[in-house]
Amino acid sequence: MISSPLGFLLAASLVSSASFTGSPPLPPPELLEIVSTVDDSTVTALQDAVLGWFLQQGYPFASIGCYMASEDSLTAALVPGRHATLEGFRFEGLDGTRPNTLVRLFRGETGAPYDPEVVEQWRARLARLPYISWVGPGELMLGPGGNLVVVQRVIEGPSGSFSASLGVSGRGGSDEMEGEGLLDVTNLLGTGRELAISIEKSGWGGTDASFRYLEPWIAGQPLSIQLSAMQEVPDSAWLNREAEIAAIWDVNASLSVTTGAGKWWGFSPGADRTFSYGLAAIGFQPGGPTPMGWEGLDASLSGRAGTSSGPDSSGTLAQAALVSRIDVFEGPVGFGGEVLAGGILEGDALYARLTRLGGQETLRGFAENSFRAVRYVIARPEVSLGETATRLYAFCDVGFIEETGGTRRPAGAGGGLRGSAGGFRVDAAVGVPFGGGPARFYLSAVAEIL
Numbered sequence: 001m002i003s004s005p006l007g008f009l010l011a012a013s014l015v016s017s018a019s020f021t022g023s024p025p026l027p028p029p030e031l032l033e034i035v036s037t038v039d040d041s042t043v044t045a046l047q048d049a050v051l052g053w054f055l056q057q058g059y060p061f062a063s064i065g066c067y068m069a070s071e072d073s074l075t076a077a078l079v080p081g082r083h084a085t086l087e088g089f090r091f092e093g094l095d096g097t098r099p100n101t102l103v104r105l106f107r108g109e110t111g112a113p114y115d116p117e118v119v120e121q122w123r124a125r126l127a128r129l130p131y132i133s134w135v136g137p138g139e140l141m142l143g144p145g146g147n148l149v150v151v152q153r154v155i156e157g158p159s160g161s162f163s164a165s166l167g168v169s170g171r172g173g174s175d176e177m178e179g180e181g182l183l184d185v186t187n188l189l190g191t192g193r194e195l196a197i198s199i200e201k202s203g204w205g206g207t208d209a210s211f212r213y214l215e216p217w218i219a220g221q222p223l224s225i226q227l228s229a230m231q232e233v234p235d236s237a238w239l240n241r242e243a244e245i246a247a248i249w250d251v252n253a254s255l256s257v258t259t260g261a262g263k264w265w266g267f268s269p270g271a272d273r274t275f276s277y278g279l280a281a282i283g284f285q286p287g288g289p290t291p292m293g294w295e296g297l298d299a300s301l302s303g304r305a306g307t308s309s310g311p312d313s314s315g316t317l318a319q320a321a322l323v324s325r326i327d328v329f330e331g332p333v334g335f336g337g338e339v340l341a342g343g344i345l346e347g348d349a350l351y352a353r354l355t356r357l358g359g360q361e362t363l364r365g366f367a368e369n370s371f372r373a374v375r376y377v378i379a380r381p382e383v384s385l386g387e388t389a390t391r392l393y394a395f396c397d398v399g400f401i402e403e404t405g406g407t408r409r410p411a412g413a414g415g416g417l418r419g420s421a422g423g424f425r426v427d428a429a430v431g432v433p434f435g436g437g438p439a440r441f442y443l444s445a446v447a448e449i450l
Contacts, residue, residue, distance in 0.1 A: 014038075015074050022078035027053045035074055046076065055140055058084050058114030058148060086114045087143035092153045101192045102126060102154070104217050114148050125253045126154065127289060131187035133157035158423065158448035159187035165360065165444035192216045206233025214248075222250035226260075234369075238352045239267040246279065256283040262304070266352040273350060275317055277306030292329045293389045299324035308347060317347035321355075334384035334391065343375030349404055357401065360442040364397050365412020365431030367440060375402045390419025397431070414439070423448040 018032040027050050034046045047064050054062035061081030069075040088110055089103050105125045108118040119138070127135045136153035143149040163182045180200035188195050194214035201207055210230035218225055229243045246260030258281035266273045280303055287296010301322050308317040321342035328335050340362060343355060351372070357363055358370030362378060377400045384393035396413040416429025425446040432439045 014072060016072040018074040018076070020076050020078055023080055025057060025059075025080060026078065032076075038068070038074055050076065050078065054078075054080060056116055058086075058116065060084050060140070060142060060148060083113050085112060085147045086110050086119075087145050087147040087149050090149055090151045092151065093155050095156055096159060096190045097131060097156055097187060097192075098190045101187075101190060102129075102132075102152075104220065105222075107222075119150060121253065123152075124288070126152075128253060128285075129192075131157050131159045131192075159190070160185035161446050161448045163444060163446040165442070206236070208232040224248040224250070234352055234354075234356065234372075237268055240352050241265045241267075244279065246281075254284060254286045258282070258302070264353070266350065268352070271310065273308060273310040273352070275306060275308045275350075275353070277304045277317070279304045290329060291388055292334060292386065292391065293327060295327055295329055297324070297326045305346075308350065313348075315347055317350070317353070318345045319343065319353070320345055332385055332387050334382075334386075334393075336384070337379065337381035337395075340378040340380070341376065343373055343402070345375075349374045351404075354404075357399070359440075360427075360429065360444065362397075363399055363410055363412060364395060364414060364429060364442065365433040365437075365440055366410060371399075371401050371408065371410065372403055373401045374404060376400065386419075388419070390417075390421075392417055395429075395431070410434075412440075416442075 015035055015038055018035050020026045020029070020032070031046065031049050031053065034049060035042050043066055046066070050064050051062055054060070059080045059082070061084075063079045063081065065077045067075055067077070086108065089099070089106075091099050091102065094102075106118070106122045108115060108122075123135050123138065126132050132154055134155035138153065139151040140148050141151055161184050163184065165180045180198060182196065182198040185193075185195040187193075193216060194212070196210070196212040198210045199207060200209070208231065210228070212226065212228040214224050214226045216224045224247070226246045226248060227244070228246075230241070232240045234240060242262060242264040244260060244262035246258050248256055248258045250256050258279070260279045262277055262279060264275040264277070266275075281300060282302075283300045285296070285298050287294060287298070289295075299322070301320070303318070303320040305316070305318040308315060319342065321340075323338070323340055325338040326336050344350075344353065354372040354374060355376060356369040356371070357373050357376060357378070358366040359368035363370070364380075378397065379399075380395060380397045382393050382395045384391040386392060392415065394413075394415040396411070398411045399409065401408045401410065411434040412431045413434070414429060414431035416427060418427040419425070425448075427442075427444045429442045430439050431442070
């Protein structure tokens with residue numbers, strides 16, 4: 001409702017002061033800066049701004065009346081009206097994703113008084129979803145029940161991708177091709193369920209494979225259950241198999257906590273072993289997407305501890321792993337990088353449980369699986385250049401690795417190009433190890449085909 005007794009004004013009047021009066025909540029005083037002079041246009045602008053502010057706070061039935069308290073003083077009398085409740089959501093732009101997949105990320109309740117802060121937190125969660133590429137500001141409208149409906153515009157991204165990576169590595173004086181393929185579905189049938197299957201060829205003829213399935217929002221809570229299984233061939237004499245079940249609690253948009261259990265089997269001639277363990281992890285991801293890529297911190301810390309047993313011995317085994325990446329952009333220049341650390345903290349250093357390092361994801365400039373680490377720390381700083389997510393970058397990877405036979409300090413440097421075009425993302429790089437050795441070429445490509 002709008003009312004104004006200012007029709008008697010024949011000419012614009014200068015205002016030396018203006019104020020709000022009425023029942024709370026009251027708009028911020030900054031809105032009064034609209035009225036430096038009093039005429040029909042400035043009063044209308046003030047009324048529109050005030051009523052728009054009330055609507056965003058959940059008061060769609062507010063009214064405002066303006067009057068001159070003195071010759072140069074304007075007073076706006078406000079009546080907020082009823083605080084409307086949240087009636088529901090309506091989406092524009094959804095095609096394959098079910099509306100409830102997005103609504104369940106809302107931490108408030110329909111039927112409760114409308115809270116703009118809770119709605120903004122919900123939009124921040126939507127923006128982090130891998131299958132949503134854009135989240136609009138949204139609008140409010142009155143629903144059939146006389147309360148507020150959030151009209152949310154979104155643009156869907158791909159619900160999955162297929163990626164492949166290739167590298168040239170040398171062993172024993174001969175070059176061999178190593179490769180990996182990964183099918184990663186992040187929005188299975190529009191439900192937000194995740195499914196990932198990967199297959200990787202190792203340099204000695206073995207095949208590594210893994211499977212992961214995530215069921216989100218158990219019993220309507222921000223709790224997910226994840227099942228995973230893998231098989232790997234660390235060398236020609238070993239075969240490893242592992243299975244895990246984990247529960248993931250999303251504390252808020254940037255923090256998650258994981259707990260679970262798993263079992264590992266290591267098969268080798270005369271030395272089969274098992275490792276039954278509990279696991280715990282924490283993920284922290286403050287920041288957000290930008291046209292140049294993710295800006296902020298993306299870190300995870302995980303640990304596994306339990307009993308390792310074999311034909312002639314048993315004991316405690318504990319392992320941990322830290323993966324942390326940070327990126328900051330200043331105009332076209334980006335600064336960032338990763339820190340990787342972990343290894344066996346307690347127990348025997350079982351060969352088949354050692355961390356394999358080397359290659360595009362860990363130590364560039366070296367072949368895949370060049371090192372078998374008991375414990376390790378790797379720094380991967382980068383400088384990048386580009387106006388978009390397509391960027392040239394230079395890197396220098398430096399590691400401290402403790403192996404069963406001693407310590408090593410490998411390092412490599414180089415550069416590359418990563419970017420996207422259409423439904424494809426590519427990362428091509430070349431790295432040269434310090435201390436001599438051939439350059440290594442790496443290529444990974446992701447096709448967003450789903």
